[in-house]
Amino acid sequence: MRSDGRNPIVKIAPSVRSLRTTLMLGIVHLCAGCGLLTSPIIDAKGPIAIAERDLMYDAVAVMLIVIIPVFILAFWFSWHYRASNKKARYDPTWSYSGPLDFVIWSVPVLIVIGLAILSWNNTHRLDPYKPLASSVPPLEVEAVAQDWKWLFIYPEQKIAVVNQLVFPSGTPLSLKITSDTVMNSFFIPTLGSQIFAMAGMETRLHLLADAPGQFVGRNMQYSGAGFADQRFEAIAMSQEDFDAWVAKVGQSSEELDADTYRALAKPTKGHPVTYYSAVEPDLFMKILAKYSRTQAPPDQAAAD
DSSP: OOTTSOOSSOOOOSOHHHHHHHHHHHHHHHHHHHTGGGOTTTSOOSHHHHHHHHHHHHHHHHHHHHHHHHHHHHHHHHHHTOTTOTTSOOOTTOOOOHHHHHHHHHHHHHHHHHHHHHHHHHHHHTOTTSOOOOSSOOEEEEEEEETTEEEEEETTTTEEEESEEEEETTSOEEEEEEESSSOEEEEOTTTOOOEEEOBTOOEEEEEOOSSOEEEEEEEOSOOSTTGGGOEEEEEEEOHHHHHHHHHHHHTOSOEEOHHHHHHHTSOOSSOOOEEESEEOTTHHHHHHHTTTSOOOOHHHHHHO
């Protein structure tokens, strides 16, 4: 107590119950505002997405080691050192505690070590280039990012589709990904694993859908005016339905030859789903080669 008889601790007006209620309501509103409660990342539909979701849960659980005590102590200090508690110890000369300093530093260090171990192990376990173990052969698809759409080439079926990725559920999906424009980022949140698409480079991604369903895929890397609408349909279906879909695409009158591709590669917004019943051979490799050719020096180019 001070010499004037007043308690130096500021009086906390809200009760502990009111603070707890306010905190919980705040968390609910924050989660609802950011879409976490209905996030496709939480609503995982494949082994990769489930493993990534569980990794997020594990990371949160490790961080709760310090978060929960902080909230408990915040409420306890508010209650224990309230103005009406005349028994609360007042020690204005206190400045240092070795055990307290040890706890303050050791707990964050242990948390960082735990998160590092989780990240290291799961980074290698969830390597996007690592094929998924399955008794079913994977479906090969070549994905090309354009302005502002996605082209999917099925080399074995010899078809191509714009803004629609269809595959059988229960069958691993093996994707080769590149870009014919600026850097893009391929992501189907419900199935997991975001990976970049870069001009002149091929990245790989392996996914699997546990059951039939329709998912939203999109570019997560800002790429210009049409970025907001650069989405595609990802549809997992039964093998019989997939075979029927391939036959349907094969009946299209459109063919993706060199001239058609040059027209398709021009920037467009809100491009509709388009089917191509035939594809120019090695089109994916030719798109890659466009950016890997050695440029001739200016003086040599002028001489030519």
